[in-house]
Amino acid sequence: MTSDGPSAAPTPVQASRILEREARFRQPTLYLRLALTAAFALAPVLLPSFQLMDLMLKIALFATLVASYDVVIGYTGIVSFGHAMFFGFGAYAVGLSLGKFGAPTYGYLALAFALGVLVSAALALVIGAFSLRVKALFFAMITLAFAEYALILAVQLSHLTGGEDGISPKLPGVFAVSFTAGKVLGVDVNGRVVTYYVVLVVCLALFLTMSRFVHSPLGRTLQAIRDNEQRAEALGYRTFIFQLISSSFGSVVAAVLGGCYAMWVRYVNPESALSIQIMLDVLLMVIIGGMGTLYGGIIGAAVLLTARTLLPDLRAVGTLMFPGSEILQRLTERWLLYFGILFILVVFFFPKGVIGTVREVLSRRNAAR
Amino acid sequence: MKIALPTLLLGLLLPLAFIEPRVYLTLTVAGLAMGMLIFLVASGLTLIFGLMDVLNFAHGALFSWGAYIGFSVVLALNQRLGWAESPSVGLNALLLLLAILAAMLVAAGLGMVLERVIVRPVYGKHMFQILITLGATIVMEELIRIVWGPNDQVVPIPLTFQGSWDIADVIVLRFPIVAIVLGVAVYLGILLLLKLTRVGLIVRAGVENGEMVQVMGHNIYRYFTAVFAAGSALAALGGLMWAVFSQSVRPAMGGEHLIFAFIVVIIGGLGSVTGSVIGALMVGLAYNYVAFLVPKAAIGVNMAIMVLILLLRPTGLFGAGK
Amino acid sequence: MPAQPLISTRHLTIRFGGHVAVDRVSLDIEPFTLKSIIGPNGAGKTTFFNLLSGQYRPTEGRVYFKGVDVTRLTAAARTRLGIGRSFQLTNIFPSLPVLENVRLAVQAQRRMGLKVWRHSRRFPELEDRAYEILETVLLQSKWNALASELAHGEKRKLELGILLALEAEVLLLDEPTAGMSLEEVPTIIGLIEAIKHRRDTTILLVEHKIDMVLALSDSIAVLKDGRLIADGTPEAISRSPEVQAAYFGGGATGA
């Protein structure tokens, strides 16, 4: 059955579909996306310092992490505080497999990702099975409890995890620090650069996968569940299964990204992989960018990570400006305070975030026309 | 509920098979005290949640504020007047009482401000409640670091509450007894307030339909503010008691104990005060028994109980579930 | 072979506390007919509906669908079997567009909700079917609007559209015209009539507008205090003295 056929006059829905298909290559957002990809791809070539390249990749990593969190919180309406924990699982899987129990080989690298994904998927399913059925708030509390415990365990089981000191994994072959392969376009092709591109490709692939996920029939069903769970249930959807799929999917993506993160920074410790601060960062990023937008993560991650790299300078300003008063000095040092205030303000005044607000303005303008 | 009581008794008596009775008794008293301390933390959370349907993530920060305010009072009175080091039971008790009062008052004030400024606009929106109280937590914890500094500090303990009594070879620490008495008092107080008073009734009605309660002539916001202030004061009480119990204060202490409170509230069932007491006692006792028998397993015991309870009853022991 | 009733209940009972809301109701609903359930307020009509659709579990008694015991099945499972239910209060997806509301129902009916590898717009047959249904319920001009922006009557139409999209064999309609303006009521009645005349759907209707009930129904069941006190053709029901006493007991201006 070809419903797009030229038979009768097309219905408005068919017309809009045809229009959408024809305009596929004329959408400004498409070019924005391509330009962004190009910017990330060219960063090692164009950017002068390693610091900036590091910042770029962390933005890419966190933007993807935030998008995976958005699948859970924005598209499905489930508040999870365990997302960073799955990120940590991925990171620790790489750390343990390559740095503690295995050796720097491709086999162990693959094993690490397999382990991270499997453990995360299993735990996400178990937590979801326990708590999704009951009430949304349960999920928030239980995931927070699990995340806190994961952190405690990582610190306490030091014979396994290296405790607070963490683990520094060594990467195999082309990822190794020692790897070099001459110059291309004036850039040293070394282990760092190879890792950069591999991680970037993984991020891009994950992003596309998630985009497909949220726009697929399944993703639409998730949005319906978020909007009116009872009604979705009454349509015959097993809402519980859908929520479980969504939260597990988000967790698995987070685990893969955690693994990538460990590959990039080549170091895992409880503070950098499992602390609640990562969760708070991700939360703020998704709120700044806009929940339920997927791309908001890019803006959130860019704003927050850029600000963070500038913060050490702020501290210096503080000691310079208030040499006498300890409290005033602390007031400038404690940037987390301003982070908290920003957090509250954004939730209050821009609950839809940057992208959500822009989309709203655009659609209102379209409607006015 | 029919299976809960026998199970509880069994859990209480089972460790006797492995532990010498006198040690068992000591552990039991310690467990009860720890349970009551945890309950003090969880009570305010349960109260606010049960009555106002607000999950207050800022509870942990209020806990820390209570601990620090109480600590400041104890420190000041001890440095100036030496009340903590004084052997006088009266002065010691007065000191603790004043510290508790100050902590609860300040926290109640903070709670009122929180409710008015950031919680009121988001009633009924769970996700925003979580986010906004989380933001408040960050701000309040940072303020502690700014005012009192970022490092751990030692809390001087009044002499009367130090040490232990030795009753028939059973060692009973003194301070935990205070905690148990206080916990029972708080529990009974909350129950009385909810079941018997008009305030409880109006607040429960307001949760369901605030507009309707207003057109019946009740200023519902005043009641909500009061409940929030009361819950915050309880958080502070919990914080101070933990500070005295562990003899130290840290800016991040609230967040860590909030997890305890969450576990207890989940075990007991969201919003049930009785559930929280039982959950807290279970956690406190189990922790002590397990820490004695298999020290390495002690960190996981809370989680194990929580998972077990959720397996049996997904809504917790006394949870209504929705 | 005699026609088997599509839905049967046997001694269906539910108690809330001490209050028996539905009391030993045994009722058969023949396939492809329109049966109305009437009765004074508090008679248990909506509760009875909830028992049929699976929102409530009975204290006692059974519900059969095509001879199969479905008493223990959830609401969603019953929807999947082909029992569709409209709610007394409108129940839609407010922040989604009108077309998407119906499309989701079509998608559910075709069991395509778990497809994940293609963009949802690459399933044109779902959209086109949804649009067709919007035409049936006279909402096609609003396909692009958000459901929350619809007027009350339009929301009821959308709700009915969602129900039609499920292609349920049984439609449980709980006061489909409640809260509608007088101009909108005939549209809904016309819609129900059209569905009825297709003779491929069984309709169970709870409605207060007695003229509407008498004109539309093939048979009428009367509930009072949770009990079934009469069941028969509209003519028989309107003549029954017992029903007269219980239900038509005088005009609103009396007393």
Added chain:
Amino acid sequence: MPEIILEVEDVHTYIGQHHILQGVSLHARADAVTVLLGRNGAGKTTTMRTIVGLLHPTQGAIRFAGRDIRRLPPYEIARLGIGYVPEGQGIFATLTVDENIRVAMLEEDAESRKRLEQIFALFPDLERFRHARAGSLSGGQKQMLSIARAFVNRNRLLLIDEPSKGLAPIIIDHLVTALRAMKQQATVLLVEQNFQVASALGDDFYLIDDGRTVHRGPMEALVHDHALKKRYLGI
């Protein structure tokens, strides 16, 4: 000239962007039943909600017993002696019937107890299910509970929004009887779609259309004015 207990003068109310009331004026005579009539969406419920303070008018005046109440919060308006029975009852489903009534009772004295007895006499079902959860009541019983709550206080003015909506005829009869009994003790402002109920209870009527009062008069006059009824009410 009888006392005017409620005066609404040229009130304008917005809900969000929508200008719902665009000049509603009405007077309610003491100890009479004033009925607001009009099509769905004409602004009747909005008028009620504006009077009890749940919505805030942008212009106009609302006076109760001579006192300006336009800027008062709802709980203070209620304490002046205005009871409100909203459309759809607004009962507390998780509370028992008894608790519902106790929330409404502003002071527990001999008089309110007497009124409670009176209510139970009018609505025996409420006494029968006194300790049942209000949510488990039937639609008619919920409506009675909602009216009972407004009646339990010594209110001088009762605002009742569509009490007969969704009720079966026999229950409506019962309701009309009960409202007639209450009419002796308070002034009533009633929104009612069921014209038979409206004409059985009403003394005066106001017609609201598109957010404005367009007609007023004694109820008997409207009963016989078929042109007006057809034009504004479609009957």
